[in-house]
Amino acid sequence: MDFDRRRILKFIGKGSVLAAFLGQIGAAGRAFFPNVLYEPPSRFKLKRPGDYPDGYTLDEAHRLYVIRQKDAFHVISAICTHLGCNVQWKDTEFDCPCHGSRFHPDGTVISGPAPRALDWFATTVSPDGFLQVDSAQEVARDFRLLVGAKGKA
Missing domain, CATH: 2.102.10.10 (Rieske [2Fe-2S] iron-sulphur domain)
Structure with a gap:
């Protein structure tokens, strides 16, 4: 039973590291798309x-x-x-x-x-x-x- 618990915690730990990494990549990728001010047409x-x-x-x-x-x-x-x-x-x-x-x-x-x-x-x-x-x-x-x-x- 201890082995299953350890495997689940490892999976959760690795998953959270992967999620944080993907979040950082997404935030860095967002810098390539500038903020656009949508104004009514002139x-x-x-x-x-x-x-x-x-x-x-x-x-x-x-x-x-x-x-x-x-x-x-x-x-x-x-x-x-x-x-x-x-x-x-x-x-x-x-x-x-x-x-x-x-x-x-x-x-x-x-x-x-x-x-x-x-x-x-x-x-x-x-x-x-x-x-x-x-x-x-x-x-x-x-x-x-x-x-x-x-x-x-």
Whole structure:
């Protein structure tokens, strides 16, 4: 009986050494696969151009404003350049409720503490007729996407 007990304990001991060795190999192998930060895509679709009324429309999901002026569209970030709060459209200007920054309708700073203007994003019409925004590509403040009656740029 002593012999069986000794054999079981040896088996458990060797098994635990093997498990520890394999665990170390697995941990070392993990170093070859970098950590990846999964972020939402920078290019995304919004609604169709005809779904937007004239004026400023907040898209809360993407934290941006879609501005329609008849058949012209442009997109401005709703993220304050000071500390990342959501700015609010107040009839004639953007206001940051957190720290008091104010911005002109084109996103330029009226008063701080925001260090720079709100970002303008590249906007196109996708082949299936939706507004498409690329938040990784900034455009000039005079950019306007002209959309015809059939929803095509």
